[in-house]
Amino acid sequence: MIKVQVQMFAGAKQIAGCDVVEIEVRQPIQAHAVFDALGRTVPALHSLIPSCRLAVDNRYVVDQAIIDDDSVIALIPPVSGG
Amino acid sequence: MNREPNDSRQESFDRPGHWRHIELVDGPIDIAALTTRLGDPDVGAHGWFIGVTRRTTDQRITETLCYEAHREMAVSELQRLAEQAAEKFSLRQVIIVHRLGPVPVGQASIVVGCCSPHRVETFAALPWMMDVLKQDVPIWKQETYVDGSQQWVHPTDD
Numbered sequence: 001m002i003k004v005q006v007q008m009f010a011g012a013k014q015i016a017g018c019d020v021v022e023i024e025v026r027q028p029i030q031a032h033a034v035f036d037a038l039g040r041t042v043p044a045l046h047s048l049i050p051s052c053r054l055a056v057d058n059r060y061v062v063d064q065a066i067i068d069d070d071s072v073i074a075l076i077p078p079v080s081g082g
Numbered sequence: 083m084n085r086e087p088n089d090s091r092q093e094s095f096d097r098p099g100h101w102r103h104i105e106l107v108d109g110p111i112d113i114a115a116l117t118t119r120l121g122d123p124d125v126g127a128h129g130w131f132i133g134v135t136r137r138t139t140d141q142r143i144t145e146t147l148c149y150e151a152h153r154e155m156a157v158s159e160l161q162r163l164a165e166q167a168a169e170k171f172s173l174r175q176v177i178i179v180h181r182l183g184p185v186p187v188g189q190a191s192i193v194v195g196c197c198s199p200h201r202v203e204t205f206a207a208l209p210w211m212m213d214v215l216k217q218d219v220p221i222w223k224q225e226t227y228v229d230g231s232q233q234w235v236h237p238t239d240d
Contacts, residue, residue: 010150010222011234055220058155074152074220080235081149081156081180081221082133082192082212 001026004067006038007074012052015044021075031056032063034073045075052077090157094165099124102164104157105179111190122174125197129204131212133192135185143228147235149182149191152220156180159219163211171207173198178211180221191223 001024008016023037031054039046053060055074056067067073090106099122113132120128135147164176177195185191194211198204215221223235 007152009152009220010224014234055152055155058152058158060218074155076152076220077222077234079216079218079220080223081151081219082216 002069004029004034004069004073006034007072009074010077012045012048012075012077015048016042027069029067029069030063031061031065031067034067035063038075048077090153092157092161094161100168100174102161102168102175103177103179104160104164106151106153106156107179107181108183109181111179111181111193113190113193116177116179116193116195119177120175120195120197122197125174125199127199127201127204128197129195129208131192131194131208132190133212134190135187137187144187145226145228146184146186147191148184148224148226149180150222150224151180151182155220160215163214163219166214167196167207167211170210171196171198171203173203173207178215182221
């Protein structure tokens, strides 16, 4: 298991109460494992996570994507710009 | 244009007369200054969309909207959006400026401008760009109502 940090934004940041959440995941890191770990680490995020996407190094990734452990990972809640 | 220290800006050119201007600003958007930037003797249509903070949604009265972004990713997604739009609709120039932080009622949160040789492409490009922006660009808004309550807005609420 390794520790990685996930950036929080908007409603997710409000729920988590911080800008960054540290999680523990197995290698190789898969996006869906990041969601699972976030739900375990911050149970209050559980209901929001199904509507969120994950971004790695500023690009959206699919659940099966393999993530480098030195990448910048961000939890992206439903967006509402404009 | 009113620029703040946190402003994020990206300009790109691929060939003469073809450019994209992407910007996140933390203060009021100078719309007049932007309108003077679109110009090309070979285009016949300039199109603009200005999104502003609406006072009334159903029965609720809004005091202000506050926008937050994943800045670096928002700029890269907006750049990608502008490039896709330019390709899809034969646009010569694209401007997208989004304001972050509090935006009072009646003030602009976003200005999108584009130009193309013919009006059909310009008309079609604006709603397409707004739809993609509202789906993919990591910018969020929190609504504060006059009663003091707050709510994060989801895309289906618009």
